[in-house]
Amino acid sequence: MRLSYPDSIRIIRLPCTGKIDVIHIMEAFEKGADGVYVAGCLEGECHFIKGNLRARKRVEYTKKLLDDIGVGGERLEMYNIAASDGPRFAAVAREMHGKITALGPSPIKKSL
Amino acid sequence: MIVAERKPIEEIMGFAKNCKKILMVGCNECVTVCYAGGRKEVAILASALKMAFKKDGKGLEVTEVTLERQCDHEYLEEIRNIVDEHDAIVSLACGVGVQFMAEKYLTTPVFPGVNTRFMGVTEESGVWSERCQGCGECILGQTAGICPISRCAKRLLNGPCGGSTNGKCEINKDLDCAWQLIIDRLKALDRLDDYEEIIPIKDWSTERAGGPRKVVREDLKQ
Numbered sequence: 001m002r003l004s005y006p007d008s009i010r011i012i013r014l015p016c017t018g019k020i021d022v023i024h025i026m027e028a029f030e031k032g033a034d035g036v037y038v039a040g041c042l043e044g045e046c047h048f049i050k051g052n053l054r055a056r057k058r059v060e061y062t063k064k065l066l067d068d069i070g071v072g073g074e075r076l077e078m079y080n081i082a083a084s085d086g087p088r089f090a091a092v093a094r095e096m097h098g099k100i101t102a103l104g105p106s107p108i109k110k111s112l
Numbered sequence: 113m114i115v116a117e118r119k120p121i122e123e124i125m126g127f128a129k130n131c132k133k134i135l136m137v138g139c140n141e142c143v144t145v146c147y148a149g150g151r152k153e154v155a156i157l158a159s160a161l162k163m164a165f166k167k168d169g170k171g172l173e174v175t176e177v178t179l180e181r182q183c184d185h186e187y188l189e190e191i192r193n194i195v196d197e198h199d200a201i202v203s204l205a206c207g208v209g210v211q212f213m214a215e216k217y218l219t220t221p222v223f224p225g226v227n228t229r230f231m232g233v234t235e236e237s238g239v240w241s242e243r244c245q246g247c248g249e250c251i252l253g254q255t256a257g258i259c260p261i262s263r264c265a266k267r268l269l270n271g272p273c274g275g276s277t278n279g280k281c282e283i284n285k286d287l288d289c290a291w292q293l294i295i296d297r298l299k300a301l302d303r304l305d306d307y308e309e310i311i312p313i314k315d316w317s318t319e320r321a322g323g324p325r326k327v328v329r330e331d332l333k334q
Contacts, residue, residue, distance in 0.1 A: 065156070
């Protein structure tokens with residue numbers, strides 16, 4: 001397909017989004033990420049039954065935590081993308097890149 | 113286990129506002145099981161605090177330690193050598209651990225990172241509910257293993273009251289009537305005759321009403 005997506009995005013591979021934990025997302029922000037999104041399989045199609053549903057709950061919890069500390073929960077999102085859906089993967093990457101660009105750098109970086 | 117919940121971040125930030133370096137201490141027992149104050153929660157809270165401080169242009173160093181327990185001398189002693197290097201301690205143990213820490217380390221302020229809620233069970237993942245109030249005189253033998261002190265809103269010893277409807281309590285339609293549970297259980301055990309026996313007035317002096325409590329075992333005391 002040779003689709004391109006913004007080069008601001010760094011992919012961290014997981015065996016399943018069910019592996020993601022709150023601390024992983026927090027550490028990404030702590031290390032200077034302006035935004036983070038978790039890309040899981042479509043709901044109902046998780047090979048581990050509930051991995052992506054668990055991930056969504058953890059993302060929601062972390063969004064609240066980011067709001068509480070003033071970083072902003074809107075910098076974190078959960079998307080569901082089929083593994084075979086390249087065009088959607090690229091579209092989501094562009095959407096998130098656009099959203100974070102509009103929000104500007106993380107307030108943590110700004111203060112440094 | 114003792115069930116606790118993390119305090120709001122804002123409150124914990126308030127405790128640490130004048131600090132440059134804090135010691136955050138988790139506990140490997142009950143608060144780990146209820147996801148409030150174990151190693152993982154220490155890491156998350158430490159990360160959140162550091163980011164919150166950084167956002168305001170301040171630096172905060174957090175030393176993360178999780179002890180086996182915070183309610184025993186031997187484990188609390190493990191941090192003796194590092195306590196003085198910190199401006200404050202934030203303990204994510206239950207109120208017992210926080211107090212024991214404060215009793216032991218007199219020159220460093222100790223702050224709680226969690227609100228201690230109750231003694232209870234894990235009903236299912238993410239759901240905990242109360243089972244014991246530590247009244248000091250267990251009556252579970254008479255009540256088919258269901259405690260009316262902790263599970264009946266009125267702590268009735270001879271229930272149910274008139275507020276019990278279709279097995280639910282009048283204070284909350286999702287709350288089981290403890291006395292309905294007791295009757296159902298006695299019936300299942302073919303012990304319904306026990307229900308006819310009036311439970312006498314309880315000696316509440318063994319409960320909190322009698323003041324702070326203490327257990328001493330002379331055979332074990334040093």
